[in-house]
Amino acid sequence: MTTLSERISQSAFDGSRLRVVLLLDLHDGAQQDFLEAYEHLRNQVASVPGHITDQLCQSIENPSQWLITSEWESAPPFLAWVNSEEHVKMVQPLHGCVRDTRSLRFSVLRETSNVAVHTPEPLKGRLQANPRVGDGVVRHALTFTVKPGSESMVAEILAGYTSPEARVDDTTRLRRTSLFMHGNRVVRAVEVQGDLVAALRHISRQPEVRAVEEAINPYLEQDRDLSDPNSARVFFTRAALPAVHHVAAGKQQPDGVRRHALTYPAKEGCGMALAQMLARQDELAADDPACPIAGSTIFQRDDIVVRLIDLRIPVDSDPMLSLGVRGPRKTAVLRRLLDTDVAGGLSNDREIAHFLERSDMALITDRRAPGA
Numbered sequence: 001m002t003t004l005s006e007r008i009s010q011s012a013f014d015g016s017r018l019r020v021v022l023l024l025d026l027h028d029g030a031q032q033d034f035l036e037a038y039e040h041l042r043n044q045v046a047s048v049p050g051h052i053t054d055q056l057c058q059s060i061e062n063p064s065q066w067l068i069t070s071e072w073e074s075a076p077p078f079l080a081w082v083n084s085e086e087h088v089k090m091v092q093p094l095h096g097c098v099r100d101t102r103s104l105r106f107s108v109l110r111e112t113s114n115v116a117v118h119t120p121e122p123l124k125g126r127l128q129a130n131p132r133v134g135d136g137v138v139r140h141a142l143t144f145t146v147k148p149g150s151e152s153m154v155a156e157i158l159a160g161y162t163s164p165e166a167r168v169d170d171t172t173r174l175r176r177t178s179l180f181m182h183g184n185r186v187v188r189a190v191e192v193q194g195d196l197v198a199a200l201r202h203i204s205r206q207p208e209v210r211a212v213e214e215a216i217n218p219y220l221e222q223d224r225d226l227s228d229p230n231s232a233r234v235f236f237t238r239a240a241l242p243a244v245h246h247v248a249a250g251k252q253q254p255d256g257v258r259r260h261a262l263t264y265p266a267k268e269g270c271g272m273a274l275a276q277m278l279a280r281q282d283e284l285a286a287d288d289p290a291c292p293i294a295g296s297t298i299f300q301r302d303d304i305v306v307r308l309i310d311l312r313i314p315v316d317s318d319p320m321l322s323l324g325v326r327g328p329r330k331t332a333v334l335r336r337l338l339d340t341d342v343a344g345g346l347s348n349d350r351e352i353a354h355f356l357e358r359s360d361m362a363l364i365t366d367r368r369a370p371g372a
Contacts, residue, residue, distance in 0.1 A: 007247050007249060007283075007286045008132060008245070008247045008286075009132055009133065009134035009135055009137075009246050009247075009248070010132070010134070010139070010244075010245060010246040010297075011132070011244070011245045011246075011279065012074075012075035012076060012079060012244040012245065013075070013076070013244070013245060013275075013276045014107065014128055014129070015074055015126055016074065016075075016108055016109075016126055016128035016129075017052070017071060017072065017073060017074065017107070017108040017126065017127065018071070018072040018073075018074060018075045018078050018105060018106070018107060018108070019069065019071055019105070019108055020069065020070045020072065020078060020103065020104070020105050020106075021068075021069050021103070021104040021105075021106070022067070022068040022069070022070075022101060022102070022103050022104075023065075023066075023067060023101065023102040023104070024065070024066040024067070024068070024098050024100070024101050025065055025066075025098070025099045025100040025101075026064045026065075026066060026097055026098055026099060027064075027096075027097060027098070027099050028064065030096075030097040030098075031058075031063060031064075033096070033097050034066070034094065034097035034098070035056075037093040037094050037097065038056055038068075040093070041090060041091065041093075041094070042054060042056075044090055045090075048077070048081050049077050050072050050073045050074065050077025050078060050080075050081075051070065051072055051073075051077070051078075051081075052070075052071040052072060052073060053070065053071050054068060054069060054070035054071070055067075055068070055069050055070075056068055057069070064099075071108075075105070075107070075244075076272050078105075079242065079244065079272070079300075080272060080302075083242065083302060084302065088234060088237055088238060092234075095230050095233060096230075102197055107128040108127050108128060109127060109128045109131060110127065111127065135248070136193055136194070137175060137191050137193055138192045138193075138194075138195075138196040138199075139189065139190070139191055139192075139243040139246055139297050140189070140190055140192070140196055140200075140240075140241075140242065141187055141188060141190070141241040141242075141243065141299045141306065141308075142187070142188045142236065142239040142240060142241060143186060143187045143188075143239055143241045143299075143301070143306070144185075144186055144220060144221075144222065144235075144238075144239045145184050145185050145186070145220075145221045145222070146184050146186065146216070146219045146220055146221060147184070147219050148184050150184075151181060151183070151184055153219065154181070154186065154216055154219050155181055155362070155364050157212060157215045158179055158186070158212065158216070158364050159179075159364050159365045161208050161209065161212040162208040163177075163208075163367050164202070164203055164208060164209055165202075165206065166370070168194065168195070168198050168199050168202040169194075169198065171194045171195065172192065172193065172194030172195045172198045172199050172202075173192070173193050173194065173199075173369065174190070174192060174193075174199055174203070174369050175191040175193050175368065176190070176191040176366070176367065176368050176369065177190050177191075177365070177366075177367050178190075178259055178261070178308070178363070178365075178366045178367075179363075179364040179365045179366070180261040180362060180363055180364060181361060181362045181364055182261075182263050182359075182361040182362065184221070185263070186364075187241065187261060187263075187299075187306055187361065189261070189297070189299070189308055190203075204226075210226075213226060214226075222235060222238065240301065241299045241300070241301050241306065242299065242300070242301060243297050243298070243299050244275050244279070244298055244299065244300045245275065245278075245279035245282070245296075245297070245298040246295070246296070246297045246298075247279075247282050247283050247286045247295065247296050248286070248294070248295040249285070249286040249288075249289075249291055249293060249294055249295065256312055257294050257310045257311065257312055258310070258315075259308065259309070259310050259311075259363070259366055260308070260309050260310075260311060260315050260322070260360055260361075260363075261306055261307070261308050261309075261360075261361040261363075262306070262307045262309065262322070262323065262356070262359045262360055262361065263305070263306050263359050264278070264305040264306075264307065264338065264343075264359065265303075265338055265339045265343050266303040266304075266305050266337060266338065266339065267303070267336075267338060267339045267340075268303060268339070269303070270303065270337045270338075271300055271301070271302055271303035271304065271305050272300060273337055274300075274305050274334075274337040274338070275298050275300035275305050277324075277333060277334070277337065278298055278305070278307055278324045279298050281324040281325065281326070281327070281330065282296040282298070282307075282309075282324060284327075285321070285324075285326070292312040292313040292318070292321070293310070293311060293312075293321070294310040294311070294312060295309070295310045296308065296309045296310075296324075303339075306361075309322070315356070315360055316353065316356060316357070319349070319352050319353045319356045320352065322356055323352065323355070323356055323359070325352075331346050331352065334346065343355055344358075
């Protein structure tokens with residue numbers, strides 16, 4: 001899949017090689033324990049499909065600062081691994097050594113090598129063809145489940161909190177938070193201008209947000225203790241629902257545009273393929289000036305696929321467009337990727353409309369910062 005359109009500011013599906021940079025700040029005296037844990041970890045990572053190489057580096061100025069870089073054939077195999085339960089368990093031994101971490105991910109656009117000195121074997125994967133032009137907004141989501149029967153109480157808690165201060169620092173501010181529920185699953189999507197990590201840390205420190213998080217703790221299916229850094233880290237790692245594709249059809253106008261989140265029950269092992277198919281459909285739709293979709297963001301983790309769309313028309317006025325399956329045989333492709341025991345049939349207009357109705361998540365709150 002190529003992603004050459006200037007409307008695409010984010011995509012994991014352009015086929016280019018991926019460079020991952022992990023910055024770490026270790027606890028004093030933990031260097032040797034960290035090195036031993038990494039030695040065990042790297043042997044496991046080397047066997048992960050799509051992995052090419054990695055390097056472990058230590059600062060020449062501050063021995064507590066470390067850097068791990070890795071290269072992957074493309075983004076999808078890395079995302080499949082880093083979002084897996086296997087990865088959560090694999091990196092657990094490192095947590096006791098690390099004071100702080102930050103992960104950065106880049107598509108490889110250009111590279112230079114000294115062939116007279118070193119002629120390596122050709123690397124798998126290709127370079128990103130063209131730079132993407134973004135809008136300076138980073139998109140991310142969290143998802144978790146609550147105990148069945150507690151949905152209405154959780155929705156009331158999540159809808160009633162006071163919005164945190166939008167300004168994080170001179171370069172970062174919160175733009176928008178959209179929160180949805182589908183059954184007992186919660187999805188919270190955020191848009192940040194600037195540094196996502198700084199914004200998430202800012203949010204977590206706000207008294208009104210901390211109060212909400214504490215209030216919903218008794219209802220969560222996965223126990224957590226946010227006062228315990230390791231427990232909080234594991235919870236938010238498992239809750240992460242990364243944005244894998246974003247496309248906008250020109251400059252979005254908030255008037256007359258309504259946001260929807262659609263959840264797609266992917267067949268086991270088909271979540272990434274489903275997300276990629278929907279991304280391609282939204283890319284094609286964005287090229288149509290008359291398309292009523294103002295913007296689309298696809299979030300995917302394992303077989304959880306959520307498509308956030310901003311629509312200028314009611315969601316049920318064009319079910320095929322809203323579901324991202326307009327075009328020849330697209331419904332058949334979608335059916336092959338869905339868990340039909342959950343999704344039901346998609347063989348006629350009535351079944352398609354019924355699937356759309358069941359996929360449309362309930363909007364709990366959609367908050368914009370002033371000027372966003």
